[in-house]
Amino acid sequence: xxxxxxxxxxxxxxxxxxxxxxxxxxxxxxxxxxxxxxxxxxxxxxxxxxxxxxxxxxxxxxxxxxxxxxxxxxxxxxxxxxxxxxxxxxxxxxxxxxxxxxxxxxxxxxxxxxxxxxxxxxxxxxxxxxxxxxxxxxxxxxxxxxxxxxxxxxxxxxxxxxxxxxx
Numbered sequence: 001x002x003x004x005x006x007x008x009x010x011x012x013x014x015x016x017x018x019x020x021x022x023x024x025x026x027x028x029x030x031x032x033x034x035x036x037x038x039x040x041x042x043x044x045x046x047x048x049x050x051x052x053x054x055x056x057x058x059x060x061x062x063x064x065x066x067x068x069x070x071x072x073x074x075x076x077x078x079x080x081x082x083x084x085x086x087x088x089x090x091x092x093x094x095x096x097x098x099x100x101x102x103x104x105x106x107x108x109x110x111x112x113x114x115x116x117x118x119x120x121x122x123x124x125x126x127x128x129x130x131x132x133x134x135x136x137x138x139x140x141x142x143x144x145x146x147x148x149x150x151x152x153x154x155x156x157x158x159x160x161x162x163x164x165x166x167x
Contacts, residue, residue: 010095010103014095014096014097014098015027015093015094015095015096016092016093016094017030017064017091017092017093018092018094019089019090019091020089020090020091021089022073022074022077022089022091026067026069027064027065027066028065028066029063029064029065029066030062030063030064030065030093031062031063032060032061032062032063032134033060033062033093033106033140034059034060035057035058035059035060035140036057036058036060037054037055037056037057038054038055038056038057038058039052039054039055040053040054040055059108059137059138059139059140061114061115061134061135061136061137062093062108062111062134062135062137062140063132063133063134063135064132064133064134064135065130065131065132066130066131068119068128068129068131074113074116074133075116077089077112077113078113078116081113086112087112088111089111090107090108090110090111091107091108091111091135092105092106092107092108093106093108105142105143106140106141106142106143107140107141107143108135108137108139108140109137109138109139109140109141110137110138110139111135111136111137111138112135112136113133113134113135113136114135114136115132115133116131117131117132117133118131119131
């Protein structure tokens with residue numbers, strides 16, 4: 001990363017989207033990478049403190065925006081849902097360094113297009129046409145270099161550790 005020091009913040013403009021089986025997809029905006037866990041409140045009869053426990057976790061839909069290109073690959077995936085044939089796919093939102101190498105990624109699972117929005121046209125406009133697609137997802141996981149390094153460090157430590165004596 002020639003233009004970035006280790007302590008510099010990472011820009012939000014350098015990312016890639018991968019969706020299983022989709023080849024057309026250069027997106028300009030991604031939103032909705034968040035999760036929320038329900039709070040279950042309870043209190044015993046003689047307890048003066050309201051207790052809180054974690055409940056179910058839910059994930060927000062992921063919204064993707066891109067400049068219109070003359071390809072109907074994403075629209076055909078959406079049309080399958082409209083026709084009652086839901087095809088679920090996995091994918092990733094990948095944060096990249098200045099040189100394009102991967103810094104970290106969020107993987108999403110069981111995604112299907114729940115919403116599509118066409119572009120707005122304006123006779124006086126000068127912007128590109130932008131279409132939006134919203135993906136309903138069932139789970140999002142973060143997989144970054146720290147996890148990869150930790151896993152590698154554990155493998156190295158196991159390889160270097162003396163073998164346990166056999167009894």
